[in-house]
Amino acid sequence: MSDQPACCVPAGLDARSGAAPAAPPAELRGTDPSAMAAIPAGRAVLGDHFGDGYAGDGERPVHEVELSAFLLGTTTVTNAAFAAFVDATGHRTTAETEGYSAVFHTDVAAPLADVLGYSPATPWWVGVRGADWRHPEGPLSDLADRADHPVVHVSHDDALAFARWAGRRLPTEAEWEYAARGGLAAKRYPWGDDLMADGAWRCNIFQGSFPASNTAEDGWTTTAPVTAYSPNGYGLHQMVGNVWEWCADWFDPGAYTDRPRRDPRGPASGTVRVMRGGSFLCHDSYCNRYRVAARSAAPPDSSASNLGFRCAADATTEKEIDA
Template identity: 40%
Template sequence: MVTVFTLIQCGNKKPTLELKENSEEVIDTIEVVDLSKLTIQKPIDLNTPEGMVWIPGGEFMQGAIPEDKMAMPHEKPAHKVAVDGFFMDITEVTNAQYKTFVDATGYITVAERKIDWEELKKQVPEGTAKPHDSIMQPGSLTFKKTRSPVPNLYDFSQWWNWTIGANWKHPNGPDSNIIGKDNHPVVHIAYQDALAYCEWAGKRLPTEAEWERAARGNKKGNIYFWGNDVSVLSQMVNSWEGEFPVNNTQVDGFERRAPVKTYPPNEFGLYEIAGNVWEWTNDWYRTDHYNKVSKENIVSVNPKGATTPYNVREPYAKEKIMKGGSFLCNASYCASYRVSSRMATSVDSSLEHLGFRTVASVAMVKNMKNN
């Protein structure tokens, strides 16, 4: 069940970075990197799990490059990080894969659960009135086109609709289904829904640093996973082409979600690492986190992000970072198919354009092998 829906604004408007009261954060322990101790190559005695690929460990600059004119303040400044090598799903988790998990465990996603107002009201400002029973029903957020151009592209409510009956099995609403769409990415997955799948599969969600390392590949100074040439966007990414949110010209072939492996992979063999659907990471979102860590002026090894969440625009929200952009991303308001792009969404939110892919460390794969 969605309780708080927040997406960090897109576009060129600059949000304030001023923090409010009770927004303190203790930065994760920062280590000086010793590259000789970093796991870069896959251990020769370890087989790559089916459907995954090895992401070599390494050091890189996380965040936006100076040449990226679409970069938002919370993508800056770029700062050095290093990550150990790990395995990552080649594609976003599909409907078929999630169904296998649900059939095996009986798991019920957040969007399908009965709403508990006593629990819900703990997550909204004190004094918030209880919504009418007619809308206190299981559901999720679905996208809707507008009939005419919208003058304010910072008001997301113009194209998002709370839809009772929308969930992973009914991605566009109760009258839709996923028949014949086994290889489409699963959506309407809240953070805990993704975690439940990970636990069952013996895997986990990536950190933001791991995700960016994987998406960027070995290229340095690139805005997109393929380089800096935006003219090939429609060949590489499922995004919104045309006037958002009125008309999608579908030059890239799709109006909404595309089957996985539709577009070319990046140099590590990852498909749809940009566009199609957003992907959960395990890091808390903090508006000022990049500013804080960059002041340390040393390399952070395997960073796990902020220790506490805080969004200056939604101080009550507890949000995780999502990466990669979606089929709704458009240069006019959201060019989030860029590698450094990052957005935030509440841990109990599920959306029509949000899914995930999993990762596994060397230790986790060894454990799979032993079991």
């Protein structure tokens, strides 16, 4: 498949690169209420087995890895969990500090004066003043009835801050894909090779004609509750679709060509961080990155209405691992 521009996060909106947050003082540390699944140690063959991906994403070569046991959140971090973190620490997200974030064009809930402009490369993304985790579509939106939806408009820096507060970490890219496969080998999705099962949608992605109109055949035009779909073989919900998930690794499209076999991590440095899983805006006509092998990346201070995260931890302790 040929390369295509990234529809997943805004291209061309002013992205700034900030320093990663330090671990909070002990008195400000708290608890992530998300349930954690025990992911067993094992071997897995990771990467694109079907040739479905975009060459520039670096989904190949297919390669075997060996991973130690670890823990992974059964869901992405919810609005309720993130609110507890903010209440305890006073944390202000990148979007709140900068005063705006990116919202998909059909979802904007803001006065015209708060619509700051479009991304030249991906004009369906709109910069909206006042869009942040409390106001996912803009200042005229809120979190009513969305406590159990994934928190969005969180940068990699924000995700790290939450994880460190909770005594956890972000998953490595290899851990994420291994867990997303749920014990299945060489499959496109966490449940198998077919996108739909028994005529039912198994994940929250874009239906209709992208980017003009979402017919919401799966029941959702934006995020869905974090347990809205059945879990995979490891008890993990929505490893594809709903929201993109930040990983710990710096992104390198050539990372798989000379990758350590045992507990691999990404490059020591970089300019963009790995995102995995796709989101409610993925559509096979433009961005089929809702596969377990699919990769994407964004600057660590990026935020958008389809970007969230889940936490990981070591199997024996939940100590922090610096990213």
